[in-house]
Amino acid sequence: MDFDLILRDARIAGSADRTADIGISKGRIAAVAPELPKGAPEKCLDGRLVVPGFIETHIHLDKSCLLGRCQCEKGTLDEAVVAVAAAKRGFSHDDVYERASRTLEKAIKNGTTRMRTHVEVDPRVGLTSVHALLRLKKDYAWAIDLQLCVFPQEGLLDDPGCEDVMVAALEAGGNVVGGAPYMDKNSHGQIARIFALAQRFGIDIDFHLDFGLDTTHLDALEVCRLADETGWGGRVTIGHVTKFSAMPSADLDVLAKRLADSGVAVTTLPSTDLFLIGRDYDGNVPRGVTPVHRLVERGVNCSISTNNVLNPFTPFGDCSLVRMANLYANVVQIGGRPADMELCLSLVTDRPARLMNLRDYGIAAGNPADIVVMDCADGASAIAELAQPLMVFRRGEMTVSRPAATLMRPGAGQADSAAA
Template sequence: MAFDFILRNARIAGRSGEPVDIAIKDGRIANIAPAITDDAPSEDAGGRLVVPGFVDTHIHLDKSCILDRCRSEQGTLPEAIAQVAAAKRAFTEDDVYARGRRTLEKAILQGTTHMRTHVEVDPRIGLTSFNAIKRLKNDYAWGIDLEICVFPQEGLINDPGTEELLIDACENGADLIGGCPYTDSDPNGQIARIFAIARRFDIDIDFHLDFDLDTSWMDIDEVCRQTEASSYGGRVAVGHVTKLSALPAEKLEAVAKQLAAAGVAVTVLPATDLFLMGRGSDHSVPRGVTPAHRLAAHGVTCSLATNNVLNPFTPFGDCSLVRMANLYANIAQTGTMSDIAGCLNLVTASPARLMNLAGYGIEVGYPADLVVLDCQSEAMAVAEVAQPLMGLKNGRKSFVRPSGFLCFPM
């Protein structure tokens, strides 16, 4: 067989042993072997680690890069919601597209090959942002698979006209639907309506949920109940769930078992959750970041994701999921090499399961979505915030970044 391209001398994440060659044909992995004899164009990975692309399960492209239009004086969730609610009234389709493009290009350069973006839909913004993100999905398909989750940021039951817009978006290309019960006058009512819409269109669900540190009440119970009642296990995810970070060990274990039994996945947003939570404390400030690795140990599918970039929810961000894994490893105080390596799994294979991605991984016959990292092991990828040096999407280069080198004096 004549191959199109060969990535040589590559260490495949999740596999032990010596580096191998990865041959590509027609956009798919055609062979993996220690030494492939073929005169196809090739590049030497230099024994570096290769991963099947990073997977970002929770980001907001539509409201990224708006720091110049908003204030962040209190650093609280209500302030962030209010600031963006005011700013988005002036959004245009071209404006959303331009800011989303800036963020999406950063993500591609950081090695992200699959992404789920949450897009606000309500009577103030209508389908403006949704239409812009649909254009981005099409225009950047060469570099990333973009999944669109429409959701009501400011409520549903208490916001007439929003449900009709959500249905309109689902009829016109939304990949899944989300919810935000904590902003609604009737959280359980919103959860029920989101499940009803999802069943109507046979699409998955991804909620923003339990986003504070008050453990006296949680919406997670109702989401798990509705998931089981709808036979939707494996098709529901929840993001933030910062309340879980404030639970004692035995209660966290009980919730973990509940989530695993219901088939509800969890996305933790380290940067945003760390920035917004604990604002009421003037000492011993809680981190507010749910321990994803402890949930995963009980069988919960978990991911780490970006959430927001350069806006009042998170006035930082370069879209690096390696950096996010490193941030989480610091917050969660993971110290063993196996635990640190496990953090890389939370931005690769585990979020791929959360998104129910078919053909994700480095196996013969799978799409050739590959990213070369400037390191030799999963643990060091996280520990050193290893730079992505090259990416392939469906077998074609999507980016190249030169490795750094010192200029010694002569």
């Protein structure tokens, strides 16, 4: 078999106890074997970990990098919504494109090869952000697959004309429909309309849901009911759901079974939820981060994602999903066993691939050669030590290269590599 490139001595995530060679041909993985024959260009990975590209399931490119335009003092969700709503009135196509491209490039440099970005549409911003991100999707297709999830941040039922704009956005090229039911007085009414749009266009759903800490009302239950009723199980995701973090273990177990039975996936957004939740507490502030590892143990598919970057919702962010998974592990106090860290890695790789219903993901023959080489030897180390991506390949072409750090010892005459 002829190869365009061979990556030798790789440790593949999920089976990092042994090494293998990866043969690439015409942008796809052609073979994975202990020792492929010579005859093609090679890169020796020296036993480093390889993952099939990180996957960002929930990020907001259109409203990233807004800190200089928004003056916020309280740090609450309501304040952030109002501040960004005001900033949106000044959005232009080029403005959205420029800020979004800055953020997208950070994600690409950190090894993200697939992404679902949520994009706000309403009668005021119209399709400005949608068109800018569709252009971005085309311009950066050499490095990343980009999905657009259109949603009404400021309400749907209570914002006349918003549904018409959402329909136009989906007709223009939106891939997924989303919602933020807590922004309407009738949250169940919004959920029903989002399901109706999903059925009309034959697309997946991704909600912002159950934000807060009051567990007496959970919109997640209505989402599960409609997923069952419509047969949309396996095509619905709910994000944030910070209320889950406040639930007693027994209640969370019951809810987990309901979610698993209905095929509703869950995305946790540690940075944003840590920043926004519990602002009214004076001491012993709750974390507000959904313990998705516990949901996974009970059959729910889950992911960890970034959400907002450098805006009033989250004034931080370098778009590293390894860093986000590490933050999650710290917050929910897991990691005593290597398997726990491996689970965190799966929450930014293969589990989000299932969440997005990707059929061509993974280091296996026939799949696209979307590959990230990490500066470590196993998945647990990647998360625990915040390992850096050294090389990123998209369809077999290198899109990112980062040299491993070296120690320049005095008088040694030779640099010592700090790579694993």
